[in-house]
Amino acid sequence: MALHSQIPHRLNFYDRPPLDDITIEEFETCALDRLRVLAEIESSFARNRSYDELKTVTLEQCKKYLPLNSSTAIAVDRDAERRKDHVGHFVLRLAFCRSEELRRRFVKAETSLFRIRYDSDDRVERDAFLNSRDFDWIPVTDEERLEYRAELSAASTSKDAVPEKERYYKVKWTRVPDLIEKRKVFLKGGLAFVPAREQSSIVFQEFQTHLERDLEMTAKALPRLDEDTRIVPILNNLSQGFLAGVSSEWSSSPAGNGNEITADMVDELSRKHFPACMRNLHDSLRRDRHLKHFGRLQYGLFLKVLGLSIDEAILFWRRSFSNIQDDKFNKEYRYNIRHSYGLEGKRANYPARSCQQILMSDQPGASDSHGCPYRHFAPDNLQSALLSMYSSQGLTSADLAEVMNTVKAGHYHVACTRVFEITHASQGVKKGEGVGGGESVTHPNQYAARSRELERGKDEGFKTEADGDVVMQIS
Amino acid sequence: MALSNDVESPSAELMLAFYRRLYPFKSVFGWLNHEHTPTKFFTHREFAFTLPGDVYLRYNSFATADDLKKQVCTLNPTRFEIGPVYSARPRDKKTVRPAAFTPQLRELVFDIDMTDYDTIRTCCSGAEICRRCWVFIAAAVRVMDRSIRDQFGYKYLLWVYSGRRGIHLWISDREAMELTDEQRRALVGWVTVIQGGKEMHKKVNVRVGSRPLPPSLAMALEPLAVVFGDLILADQDCFASEEGWEALLHLIPDKTVVENLRKKWTANPERSSEDKWDDLKKEVKEYAKGTPQRATLTAAMEDIILQYTYPRIDAEVSKHRNHLLKAPFCVHPKTGRVCVPVDPETIDSFRPERVPTVSQLLQELDEVLPAAGDAAEHHSDWERTSLKPYVDMLDRHVMTLMEETRRTKRDMTW
Numbered sequence A: 001m002a003l004h005s006q007i008p009h010r011l012n013f014y015d016r017p018p019l020d021d022i023t024i025e026e027f028e029t030c031a032l033d034r035l036r037v038l039a040e041i042e043s044s045f046a047r048n049r050s051y052d053e054l055k056t057v058t059l060e061q062c063k064k065y066l067p068l069n070s071s072t073a074i075a076v077d078r079d080a081e082r083r084k085d086h087v088g089h090f091v092l093r094l095a096f097c098r099s100e101e102l103r104r105r106f107v108k109a110e111t112s113l114f115r116i117r118y119d120s121d122d123r124v125e126r127d128a129f130l131n132s133r134d135f136d137w138i139p140v141t142d143e144e145r146l147e148y149r150a151e152l153s154a155a156s157t158s159k160d161a162v163p164e165k166e167r168y169y170k171v172k173w174t175r176v177p178d179l180i181e182k183r184k185v186f187l188k189g190g191l192a193f194v195p196a197r198e199q200s201s202i203v204f205q206e207f208q209t210h211l212e213r214d215l216e217m218t219a220k221a222l223p224r225l226d227e228d229t230r231i232v233p234i235l236n237n238l239s240q241g242f243l244a245g246v247s248s249e250w251s252s253s254p255a256g257n258g259n260e261i262t263a264d265m266v267d268e269l270s271r272k273h274f275p276a277c278m279r280n281l282h283d284s285l286r287r288d289r290h291l292k293h294f295g296r297l298q299y300g301l302f303l304k305v306l307g308l309s310i311d312e313a314i315l316f317w318r319r320s321f322s323n324i325q326d327d328k329f330n331k332e333y334r335y336n337i338r339h340s341y342g343l344e345g346k347r348a349n350y351p352a353r354s355c356q357q358i359l360m361s362d363q364p365g366a367s368d369s370h371g372c373p374y375r376h377f378a379p380d381n382l383q384s385a386l387l388s389m390y391s392s393q394g395l396t397s398a399d400l401a402e403v404m405n406t407v408k409a410g411h412y413h414v415a416c417t418r419v420f421e422i423t424h425a426s427q428g429v430k431k432g433e434g435v436g437g438g439e440s441v442t443h444p445n446q447y448a449a450r451s452r453e454l455e456r457g458k459d460e461g462f463k464t465e466a467d468g469d470v471v472m473q474i475s
Numbered sequence B: 001m002a003l004s005n006d007v008e009s010p011s012a013e014l015m016l017a018f019y020r021r022l023y024p025f026k027s028v029f030g031w032l033n034h035e036h037t038p039t040k041f042f043t044h045r046e047f048a049f050t051l052p053g054d055v056y057l058r059y060n061s062f063a064t065a066d067d068l069k070k071q072v073c074t075l076n077p078t079r080f081e082i083g084p085v086y087s088a089r090p091r092d093k094k095t096v097r098p099a100a101f102t103p104q105l106r107e108l109v110f111d112i113d114m115t116d117y118d119t120i121r122t123c124c125s126g127a128e129i130c131r132r133c134w135v136f137i138a139a140a141v142r143v144m145d146r147s148i149r150d151q152f153g154y155k156y157l158l159w160v161y162s163g164r165r166g167i168h169l170w171i172s173d174r175e176a177m178e179l180t181d182e183q184r185r186a187l188v189g190w191v192t193v194i195q196g197g198k199e200m201h202k203k204v205n206v207r208v209g210s211r212p213l214p215p216s217l218a219m220a221l222e223p224l225a226v227v228f229g230d231l232i233l234a235d236q237d238c239f240a241s242e243e244g245w246e247a248l249l250h251l252i253p254d255k256t257v258v259e260n261l262r263k264k265w266t267a268n269p270e271r272s273s274e275d276k277w278d279d280l281k282k283e284v285k286e287y288a289k290g291t292p293q294r295a296t297l298t299a300a301m302e303d304i305i306l307q308y309t310y311p312r313i314d315a316e317v318s319k320h321r322n323h324l325l326k327a328p329f330c331v332h333p334k335t336g337r338v339c340v341p342v343d344p345e346t347i348d349s350f351r352p353e354r355v356p357t358v359s360q361l362l363q364e365l366d367e368v369l370p371a372a373g374d375a376a377e378h379h380s381d382w383e384r385t386s387l388k389p390y391v392d393m394l395d396r397h398v399m400t401l402m403e404e405t406r407r408t409k410r411d412m413t414w
Helices: A024-046 A051-065 A078-096 A100-119 A123-131 A142-147 A149-155 A177-181 A196-227 A231-244 A263-273 A276-288 A293-306 A310-320 A326-332 A334-340 A355-360 A379-393 A397-408 A412-423 A444-458 A460-474 B012-021 B025-033 B065-075 B131-152 B174-178 B181-191 B215-235 B242-249 B255-267 B273-285 B292-309 B315-319 B344-349 B358-368 B388-413
Strands: A168-172 A186-188 A191-195 B045-051 B055-060 B079-086 B103-105 B108-113 B157-161 B166-171
Touching: A024 A051, A024 A078, A024 A100, A024 A231, A024 A412, A051 A100, A078 A100, A078 A196, A078 A231, A100 A196, A142 A149, A149 A186, A149 A191, A149 B215, A168 A196, A177 A191, A177 A196, A177 B181, A186 B131, A191 A196, A263 A276, A263 A310, A263 A444, A276 A293, A276 A379, A276 A444, A293 A310, A293 A334, A293 A444, A310 A334, A326 A334, A355 A412, A379 A397, A379 A412, A397 A412, A412 A444, B012 B065, B012 B358, B025 B065, B025 B388, B045 B065, B108 B131, B108 B181, B108 B315, B131 B157, B131 B166, B131 B181, B131 B215, B131 B344, B157 B344, B181 B315, B215 B273, B215 B292, B242 B255, B242 B273, B255 B273, B273 B292
Parallel strands: none
Antiparallel strands: A168 A191, A186 A191, B045 B055, B045 B079, B079 B103, B108 B166, B157 B166
């Protein structure tokens, strides 16, 4: 199939939907991988990253999940890359067209992605792309340039710009609102005189309006698609991913290579490496000597993935529920623990809950301790909880304002990421680095694993002794 | 009937008589609808009523001008406001899906209010307004009217006195009606120059480094320099008090100049604002032409002129399609004055205190029309009062709007 001719440029306005057959798996993976990139862009906005940081982080994510090489690239499957980019975009359109709020966020993230690609695109290819479309801009004639010489020169934002040498295009001002807002162009009779340097503004705006319009059309057509029971759950899942970030690959297997942990180590680990949700569950368990069902589920699966074997898990829970009789424990709890390890019932190896699941499903009731503290705690409780959990690791009340602001804006995983950065500053984690490479926290196990990795990096040589020390302290 | 005082709120009876006999519903309908037969521009338009006792009724809509009149006479509101054209009739809001009820079109509106000039004007403050402070509004209207027409190319501008201390601008061009909130925000950014609150001395930051003023502001500067001389220096004498001239000194980016001037003015506090401005000019000329110091100071002087005279608009009003704004010809509840249209060409001779009040208008009506024959309809009673020139002004505006609508329709059928 001549896909290459269908998508001739790296930059894409996504005018035509993909028309060939797509498997459900491809449908989902293309979308998920793109979503990872977009979610990172979103959280970058929430964390107030500068455009340059955003660009670096996003290109990094793109390389990992959504590589898209220029037409001159060799030794890569260009067509497959472009097809993936194309399919992913259209699947996400389906997932994000369904509410005003989702549309707005999707357009913002997609436009940023387009802008980043545009800025990092090869000049020649970019020009080829621009020439391939009609942007409906009118070149400014020499007479006009002469007539408005003084104005054009005053309107330009750099001293060296010489209106005689610059090319200008006229467009309706409504197509370049960003330039208008900052008074960066000369405006006459509703037409903005855009210098070639700022031409990209027209392109980005065009991309945005185009996408907004298409999304509204998709939204209108969507009810007819709701029939398809295979696709709707995937779409629901995807649109939720934007709210909580996409879960990384922390599904099942306890990370191997000597990462086994024992019941005795949990106390120490929780103090040093756990995100707030797990710290809270652990502290509740110690305080109440009990956890309710969803709390056990959330914490138990987390510990499983952290490396707690089934035998150690039973030991851990048995000791923790210290005012429960053996009989009752064996009858009511042992089965569930073994079940969650895939040893009973349908024998499924359940993955640990991702941030998305913790945030979105099984909302905690009045006496529950599970959930995400950033979302489910009252603001003042959250502040005191954070201080009591993390002040020994360097979190001060001065940091709280920033954290609470992101919480207020609903960016819970960003708040969590920021706390990670603050509490790991002594290990050299800088603001904006997140859990490595600028990634945000999307899974409690990712948080804990990264925290332990940083610690191991610090005292490489003393690893075995250190572990021994831990055991001694506990007992 | 006793002649009601200007500052007294008009009574419910007066208001009802005003709505029944004087309010130009037909003209306001034509202005909102752009043609004679009712379209979505009118039928899907939100009206909000304010009743005595702070009762606020939103999402009303009407099929015709008569419908509107009937409801206004039934409710007898102290005032009513006009909102956007929605995708469905506002009165059906509760029965349509929320997604199917969104603001679609709306005149682009601006609100300029005298309170934003309280830090500069020395004659009045708060709700008060006198002939002298109207000059600020007049200058703002001239600058805004010119830049909207010249830069954005809009033609159908209606300026309306707000009844007390401000003025509203309604722009009815098709393109202006269709602007999204984002585009409105951008346009507001373009026309907003005065920024920063009380704690910010320098409120004009429009240059990139030491670049000249953007052309739109350079164009406004010339007439504003005249206003600055007449109003700020001569009339308001803004730099007479120590507080006044200290505010000026805060805006001068040259320590030596500031020190020299402060010394001089502290020694001679009686120097007038004009003298002080001349002192500043002299200080600036101490630096030779072409030196960077001279350039910086000249730029600072331009910025000072803008800070004291450039229109101060209430940005929030203009940014969102669903913002409600008081309808023209409503009565200001505090002053009893009618919110009449104002011709920007003669804005300088406009006198707020000469705007007719409700009681005055009804009295005029009583005088020309002996109390006997008022059983008949009263549509055009305004013709016999001093409200006539203002209604005529709106009608002329409506005619050009309708002409434009006809032209567009004709072009489309071809």
